[in-house]
């Protein structure tokens with residue numbers, strides 16, 4: 358019961374905190390930053406939610422600085438052929454300007470990447486995350502939206518197009534009831550809806566997956582939110598809830 362209370366408090370804290378500030382996570386450099394190395398059973402065993410978050414923020418800092426680690430993809434293909442031990446699962450938008458492994462400076466076998474328009478959550482995404490967390494053992498689930506998101510703009514404007522219509526409906530709760538006159542041309546509103554959409558998605562994961570909820574409550578996995586800045590390449594990640602800093 359105590360852990361449940363802590364998790365609830367953590368989620369509440371996520372809501373109350375200044376969202377999407379620069380990551381505050383401090384953790385010793387983890388094995389995955391070893392140049393050209395791949396994730397192994399041993400590196401995953403040593404990983405924690407805080408270290409996983411640090412590995413991502415550290416990688417994004419390298420990306421922004423133009424100092425990406427040297428990486429031999431061919432060697433990594435060979436080294437990961439017998440199994441995968443990724444440390445994080447990232448739910449993000451399909452936008453071609455936000456390629457996950459590149460913006461976090463990660464290689465083959467490092468992270469699960471689940472992408473769709475508007476980083477929406479459905480049963481298939483939840484199932485994928487449950488596989489990542491329960492079966493493979495990732496330590497971090499990161500939901501990442503981005504600035505200037507076309508899907509968010511479409512939801513704001515009430516776009517209707519084939520199967521896209523039902524996808525955009527999933528973003529509508531983040532739009533809320535009141536849309537400014539400029540609609541999707543209001544950059545500040547688009548940014549706000551994008552952030553709210555990420556926050557609601559992370560809450561949905563926790564609420565709709567008893568498997569992930571149990572892992573979060575027992576501090577084995579953390580859920581964090583992020584926004585990718587299309588203009589700068591920078592990812593802003595909310596710091597981990599206190600109860601998940603282990």
Ligand SMILES: [Zn+2]
Pocket residue numbers: 450451452474475503505506507508509
């Ligand atoms: Zn997008």
